[in-house]
Amino acid sequence: MTRQLHLNLFIQSRGHHEASWRHPGASPLPLTDIDYYGGLARQAEAGLFDSIFLADTLAMLDTVAQAPSSWLEPITALGALAAMTRRIGLIATASTTYTEPYNLARQFASLDHISRGRVGWNIVTTWLAPAARNFGTIGLVDHAGRYERGEEFMEVVKGLWDSWADDAVLDDRTAGRYARGERIRAIDHAGPHYRVAGPLNMPRGPQGRPVFVQAGSSETGRRFAARHAEAVFTAQMEKKTAQDFYADLKRLAVAEGRAPERILILPGLSPVIGGTETEARRIAQELNDLTDPEVGRKRLSGRFGGHDFSHLPLDRPLRPEDFPDPGTVQAARSRTEVIVGLVKRETPTLRQLLAYLAGARGHYTTAGTPEQIADLIADWFADGAADGFNLMPPVLPSMLDAFIAEVIPLLQRRGLFRTAYEGETLRDHFGLERPGDGFAATARPAAAADD
Known part of the structure; x- marks a missing residue:
């Protein structure tokens, strides 16, 4: 079978451009209205996307007065979206830093049952000072410490999801036996960060466990992904860096004893689509004209762990020394490396950098015709830069409408994307x-043997 690309829809705010909420192409529905998310999920399902994804933020951002930064809690929202869709995969972020392994395992096992096998977990290790204050943490866990805790967290939740054998449930009403006790086991985990007895208090999900998604691109994050991730969301600003990341992560996966095709790499792509290139560029300029540079400055500060950029003029070319060394940043280190790399290559002004980041926070942004977008996708897919894309429409739903109506048919005609779902679960789609x-495999006994 010809290799086919994978598409995930990343739903955030009214689109991924910082000013999307103000654009006339954005939805009029409140960001707390489940029908907004349900409409987008059903739209993506009609477009045959593999999955949708909801991110999370564990604290109120200080830009809320000028731009929306709060919406529904994603795990709760996925429960509703599971009932509103039938085939599309459902992925949500949950933090290993501020969640207990047993609670998370129960929530995602429940979602896997509710969705009949369509759930995925985006694994994040959180560093955000306001989040630490919200969860009663004294001090902050550094970058290495977060991943150390994350490794133990993964050991615990994997054990819990595997604490029931697939054939543990008998549900034999005649004999009065619901489950085979010998096919359910405790995990009795006792580690430096967690003590969890187990077993989980519900049977194994249709997928066994949720699909593991991860987005860290730092050296530590890549090694974590190579051990655990089955899909990776990554931010790449150019094809060459995407190719380097792709080759390195596949190599690391092989070193961990995994088949490279079992880890899908999906760079973020935020395309402005127009009937002509001129129209696409006009829409992109409309969005940039609606941005507030001071909102961008505050968000840039958050990316660098609260570093003060207020002294930098908007129209002077930037230098790498204007930024903290990414190696010293305890927040999302991979994204700071992307930003400093861009500054080294292109020496933009602060105004230009903020306009670029307003598009999709360091993911690849472009503006063009449907044919140009399809060409870009096909080129990256064929040339060792991607297994598919994490689509981040700059305005929702209008740019998703354009992508489904105009770009997907081009990809289908080239034989690169499905024309129908062939499986039922997210694992099937991926x-x-x-x-x-x-x-150990055992035959399920007949009811008479249980009497």
Whole structure:
């Protein structure tokens, strides 16, 4: 079968451009209205996307007066979206820093049952001072410490999701046996950060466990992804860096004993689409004209762990020394490396940098015709830069409408994208195997043998 690309829809605010909420092409619905998310999810399902994704922020941003930065809690929202859709995968962010492993395992196992096997977990390790204050943490866990805790967290939740054998449930009403106790086991985990007895208090989900998604691109994040991730959302500002990231992560996965095709790499793509290139550029300029540079300055500060950029003039070319060394940043280190790399290559002014980041926060942004967008996708896909894309429409729903109506048919005609769903679960869509439960295989006894 010809290799086909994967498409995830990243739903955030009224689009991924910082000023999308003000644009006439944006939805009029409140960001707390589940019908807004349901409409987009059903739209993506009609477009045959593999999945949708909801991110999360664990604190109120200080730009809320000028731009929306709060919406529905994603795990709760996925429960509703599971009932509003039938085939599309459903991915949500949850933090290993501010969630207990047992609670998270229960929530995602429940979602996998509710959705009949369509759930994925975007694994994040959180560093955000306001989040620490919200969760009662004294001090902040540094970058290395977050990943150390994350590794133990993964050990615990994997054990919990595998604590029931696939054949543990009998549901034999005649014999009065619901489950085979010998096919359910405790995990009795005792580590430096967590003590969890287990087992989980519900049977194994249709997918065994949720699909693991991860977005860290730092050296530590890449090694974490190579061990655990089945799909990786990454921010790449140019094709060459995307190719380097793709080759490196596949190499690291092989070093961990994994088949490289079992880890899908999906760079973020935020395309402004117009009937002509001129029209697309006009729409992009409309969005940039609606931005507030001071909002961008505050968000840039947040990217660099609260660093003060207020002294920098908007129209002087930037230098790498205007920024903290990314190696010293305890926040989202991979994104700071992307930003400093852009400054080294292109020496933009602060105004230009903020306009670029307003588009999609360091992901690849472009403006063009449907044919140009399809060409870009096909080129990256064929040339070792991507297994598909994390689509981040700059305005929702208008730019998603354009992508589904104009770009997807071009990809289908080239044989690069499905024309129908062939499976039922997110693992089916991604071409991933269902993990085994770790129990020795045994035949299910007949009811009479249980009497």
